Amino acid sequence: MDTFEHPAHWDLLKRGALYVLLVALALLFMFPFYWLFISAFKSKEAIFTLPPQFIPDPWRLSNFLEVFRETTIVRAFANTTVIAAGHCTLTLFLCSLGGYAFAAYPHAPGRDKLFAFVLATMMIPGVVTLIPVFVVLCKLHVVNTYTAMIVPGAANAFGIFWMRQAVQQNVYHDLLDAARIDGCGEFGIYWRIVLPLLRPALAALGILVLINNxxxxxxxxxxxxxxxxxxxxxxxxxLQGELRTPYGQIMAASLIATAPLIVAFLVFQRHFIAGISSGAVKG
Amino acid sequence: MAAHRHFYLFISPYFILFAVLGLYPLIFSFVLSFARWDGLTELRWVGFSNFVNLFGDEVLLDAIWNTVVLGLMYVPPMLAGAFFLAILLNASWLRCRAWVRAAVFLPVITPMVVVAVVFGLLYDFEHGILNYGLQRLGLPAIPWLLSEHWSKPSLALVLIWRWTGYNMVLMLAGLQSISKEFYEAAVLDGAGPFQRMRHVTLPLMRPVFVFCTIMSLIGTVYLFDEIFVLTAGGPGTSSMNIGLYLFNLSFSDFRFGYASTLAYVTAFIVFLASLFVLRFQSREGD
Structure with a gap:
């Protein structure tokens, strides 16, 4: 194939052109992030001046100081962290335990029917159950609590499917049998042997669930x-809906809300990409 | 039974939660679709009249129209762009692939509210950078989110920006899963780049295209966040889609019965449409 040969002149040119094109496209996609970043450091007036300031002049931290002082952003950040962490932990626990059970107990009566049932529920769009879930939460008196944000959606059919597959691929029955002979309890096997082996799959599902939440x-x-x-x-x-919209504060708050996700994405990129691609290529 | 009790023990947390927040709601909303209820006063049975009312609902007609138009505006360019990018990124000698991929993918993980805030600035009629650029080029300013005429194209642009990366990642994974041997065999048979694309890449990518198409179909019908934060369906009802209409029926009009009917009918139609796409692909594949 041509890629194995030493690149000729026109080949080098072609490669150069591709790099230029890719960098240009990447910059185009990044532009709104750049705009978000610099706007957070502009005064409210500078955000709307013409011609637009591509570099804040001067760089100001006042938006951040104001958003900390005048809004509940710190509290909101804490709430979001607790909710996302709680939802993520609960989802991973339910799905890995269920997925492990589906993969590791092939002789349990009704297993295949139950699994087919789980798969069928994957087809149900969330909007169909929006109202009743809200009504249930009202009846349980958990509206306006962390529970209302953490628990719905944690019984994730896709997660079960995924974790079952991960167990089948990464955990060998011999290993489980050996653990049983050594006197390890069934839950201990899940907790001490299966979970560590599932780490990459858990990371992938976890980051997906975390970001959505x-x-x-x-x-x-x-x-x-x-x-x-x-x-x-x-x-x-x-904030956006307030009269006399405080744009400076909004930009600062937006940057604060986005930055952790970008960091998390860059750190877990490999897992994340593997996670979302597995659905299309295998399924 | 006793021998398998751990199986049932381990799946029960999932199923208990699912029963309360999945299965029961599913049945409940089916029942609701035959009733009129605002969540406070007593529930009234109305038979099939919710279903009949769907046909005379003019806002729903607008919402369906807008959903279809918006879908046609953004899905084809998005999928074509994603495939194009995936092909570029699949070059074996390419360095820094992960960085370009990350740049195109970041919009997917960004909170939609933040996207709306930033695009609100970019789209601003008087002070936005887009209109500034247009005017510098001697073109007239565009009332992006402010006019019934432009609200859908403006949303389509945001949707393309936001979702191309997701589809690109799927397609790149698809391309990378194609065995090199197919290409080597094609080269031995004297196939040029276009023939390799036509007879190797495209047929083998068909399942990924189908997956992306179905995901886009579902995503378009239930699209909510993007429209809710950018235009709230306006101006007028020019960008009201099915997802937002369902939300408004439920949580600002509190017509729980009618909203359930619409949700069920929509889900059924989307299901049929997805089946149709799948059937279509398997017939083409023969």
């Missing part, structure tokens, strides 16, 4: 009622 606006809008419970997306959304 961190960004969730619709559900927060429905179940959170008081300012002390608001999450970051909800806080920013409501």
């Amino acid at each position: 961190w960004n969730n606006l619709m559900w927060a809008f429905i179940v959170l009622r008081t300012e002390d419970m608001y999450t970051l997306p909800l806080t920013i959304y409501l």
Whole structure:
């Protein structure tokens, strides 16, 4: 194939052109992030001056000071962290335990029917159950609590499917039998042997679930009622709706809400990409 | 039974939670679709009248129209762009692939509210950088999110920016899973780059294209965040789609019964459409 040969002149040119094109496209996609970043350091007037300032003049931290002083952003950050971590932990626990059971106990009666049932529920779109889930949460008196944000959606059919597959690929029955002979209890096997082997799959599912939950606006809008419970997306959304929109504060708050995700994505990129691609290529 | 009790023990947390927040709601909303209820006053049975009312609902007609138009505006360029990018990124000698991929993918993980805030600035009629650029080129300023005419194209642009990376990652994974041997055999048979694309890459990528198409179909019908934060369906109802209409029916009009009917009917139609896409692909594949 041509890629194995020493590149000729026109080949070098072709490669150069491809790099230029890719860098240009990458910059185009990054532009809104650049705009977000510099706007957070501009004064409110500078955000809207023409011609636009491509580099803030001067760089100001006042938006951040104001957003800390005048809004509940710190509380919102804490709420979002607790909710996302809680939801992620619960989802990973339920799905890995269930997925392990489906993979490791092939002789349990009804196993295949139950698994087919789980798969069928994957087809149900969330909007169909939006109202009843809200009604259930009202009846349980958990509206406007962390529970209302953490628990719904944690019984994730896709997660079960994924974890079952991960167990089948990474955990050998011999290993489990050896552990049983050594006197390890069934839950101990899951906790001490299976979970560590599932680490890459857990990381992939975890980061996916975490980011979705961190960004969730619709559900927060429905179940959170008081300012002390608001999450970051909800806080920013409501700031945007205020009279005399405080753009400087909004830009600072947006940067604060986005930065952790970007860091998390860059750290876990490999797992994350593997996670979302596995659905298309294998399924 | 006793021998298998751990199986049942281990799946029960999942199933208990699913029963309360999945299965029961599913049945409940099916029942609701035959009733009129605002969540406070007493529930009233209305038979099939919710289903009948769907046909005379003019806002729903707008919402369906907008959903279809918006989908046609953003899905084809998004999928084509994603495939193009995936092909570029699949070059074996390419360095820094992960960085370009990350740059195109970051919009997917960004909170939609933040996307709306930033695009609100970019789209601003008087002070936005897009109109500034247009005017510098001697073109007229565009009332991006402010006019019934431009609200859908403006949303389509955001959607393309936001979702190309997701599809690109899927397609890149698809391309990388194609065995090199197919290409080597094609080269031995004297196939040029275009023939390799036409007879090797495209047929083998078909399952990924189908997956992306179905995901885009579902995503378009239930699209909510993007529209909710950018235009709230406006101006007028020019960008009201099915997802937002369902939300408004439920949580600002509190027409729980009618909203359930619409949700069920929509889910059923989306399911049929997905099946159709799948069938279509398996027939083509023969």
